[in-house]
Amino acid sequence: MSGTSSPPGADVPGVQADSEPRWPTEWLRGVLELCVLGILTEGPAHGYALAVRLEGAGLGAVKGGTLYPLLTRLETDGLVTSSWQAGTGGPGRKVFVLTETGSTEALRRTARWAQFTERTRRLLPVPDADPADLCLPSFLEQR
């Protein structure tokens, strides 16, 4: 943490400026892909639903310019597949589904992330804040 150049609350590209809490770019860069994989373990979702879910989890409003290239990368890596579904009263939506490899990878990365955060936490002073405010992604807390 001492090496972090921008404190929580700094402007983060791809995340709305008025959303709270705002996280440093490098933190989000590390965890966003894992969070998307985590949400997709719950079932298929389209891009906007993923963005809403991420914001609801307290990660801030993730812009389309950040989210869709990430999904494309996951698809390129064979972790998700996508298909267009007709919209009701609107344009169609591209729905993303986790592949078998993606499910395995989500669990593997989740375990690694848990290990990583646990080790990181050992190095850090205990914050005065309520642990509930640590804002770990909900799917990590469930596991």
Next chain:
Amino acid sequence: MTKISKLSARPLMDPWRDAFVLRLRLLDTRGAVIGDALAQVDSHCAETGEKPDAAFGDPDEYARTVAAALPATARVVPPSPWNTAALAAGTMLGVLGVLSGTAALADGSPGTLSWGSLASLACMVAVAATLPAALEQLIERRWPLTVAITAALAVCAALPALWRHEALRAPGTVLLGCGAVLLLATWLPPLAGRLRPDRIVDPRSGLEPFTVPPWIRWVGWLPATVLVAAILLIALLPTPH
């Protein structure tokens, strides 16, 4: 917003989408993949009510980010400069042969090719072979490069008049025949399948997401039409003596 977003005074869709599509094209992205990325932008904007520049930022940067995330199969293999040069050389030498042969037959004398014509042809082949690689620069630095290309073409046009020494003499039928064979050999393979247009298609509708002006579809026929018109003019108009 980037320079390429200002490319067209009358955008096909809107400046943001045009710039996004153009950059993906310049990055050799397949038409179907561009259509998919564009549909994703449209879908997201319809859901959120955001404008593309608010949701995705600069179209040029976003296109580069998308292209970097795509697999290799999402890209078309651009023709090598050697292939482009061969295509240009075959076409221009063929046209030169056909026109010189026609002129010789109309005149009733042997056909000739000057060193100036051949040098002009070599110069035009060099310009044509450079164009695909310089396309991005041409779009972003339109005026300096347009002036440079125009100057190069002006030199090409002037060379036959400046350097009239005879390089080759042959019967008109031979020049015409060789030119026609060269044109066919150059263009039949691509026309047989390699030049299928890589259209941008919206995956939701299967249609192009923009209306292409009707005249664009006829542009491809322009060179052949000009060649036929030139042959007819040379053959039918009386030769000045």
